[in-house]
Amino acid sequence: MVKVNPTILRWARETAGINIDDACHKLGINETKKLTARERLLVLEEGTIEPSRPMLVKMAKHYHRPLITFYMEGPPIKGERGQDFRSLPISYPNEDIALVDALLRDIIARQSIVRAALEDEEETEKLNFVSSAKMSDGVPRLVDFIKEILKFNINDFYKKDSIANAFAYIRTCIESKGIFVLLIGDLGNYHTDLDIKAFRGFALADNFAPFIVINDNDSKAAWSFTLMHELAHIFLGQTGISGASDDFQEERFCNDVAGKLLLPDEELKRLEIKDVTNKSDLMMQITAFANDRNLSCSMVAYNLYLSGEISQSTWLDLNDAYRNLWEENKRKNRIQSNEGEGGPNYYIIRKHRLGKSLTSFTQRMLAGGMITTSEAGKILGLKPQNVQRLFEVQSWK
16 A cells, blocks of 8 residues: 655645644644644654545645645656746745745646647647747837737727726737636635735746736736736747746846837827926826726836836836735725625636636537546646536626
């Protein structure tokens, strides 16, 4: 009979960013007359006592690892996750970093199933635009190339009646080219919400099944910018994770591309701020300008900085102010939501976050016998028995 490897128990806890005391609390391990809670967990990790099946299930849940991991001969080799374009403070919580790592593992596993299914289809063609650009080509050239490939029209984006529909327009343009776009802000429940400081977007640059993941805990007005930013990484052939900073050259380049795609220089010139003398008036003008075009206020301010209309210190000050406003509004909306009657159907929300492209692909592959129900569940982040129910609900309006 295969036994649990105690070495992996400790490795799984530590890579989840959880210390012994917190692990005891999460796993429901209490002290006894003979042992403290810490000692009870340590004897499990040392192999003196083998954990029960229910305890292993709890560990798998809180350490964000498949149950089978605990029976391996040793810790698995860390998979290729691409470049890390984030700049996190030394004091940033290890558990939050571990949550993002768990998400990356999950997305890479989903992508591998999708890619394998696509490779089995004889008609699948390589996406030549992936890895087709270089930073040395310059921002303007990549902007023009992306617009050409996507058939993206900025006026169509501006004319949409809401920020949500404007984002849907971009998402449709991108998904129609074979890129899967997902909205994910947790690992299945609110206890695992992913902070945008740790994760804003993620790109898997692949010639057959490229993925873009956006942290939907961010402002909806920022989703379009993040999507274009990650798209630039795809064109550059860069697999990696992006945070809220732009300390890396690659991040600044992709920010510039996204900014020029959504707010061309000629459009920015329509915003007259030369006679504005105080921060409050400047914020009001930027907000009105951004709202008329379904843009993020912070992004408009960023483009003003790039164009030399405002200083870096003013841009940083405005960015902080807009962030504080958004967080306050988010807090108020959460309170109102808790007092209300509840939101849309779970499966409708799930379908929206997965996107039409991934949902339709999975349904087609399952119907054609190219993937199993279990594989479909893995791709969609659902239990196999709930896959059909997702297919049956109407999409987000």
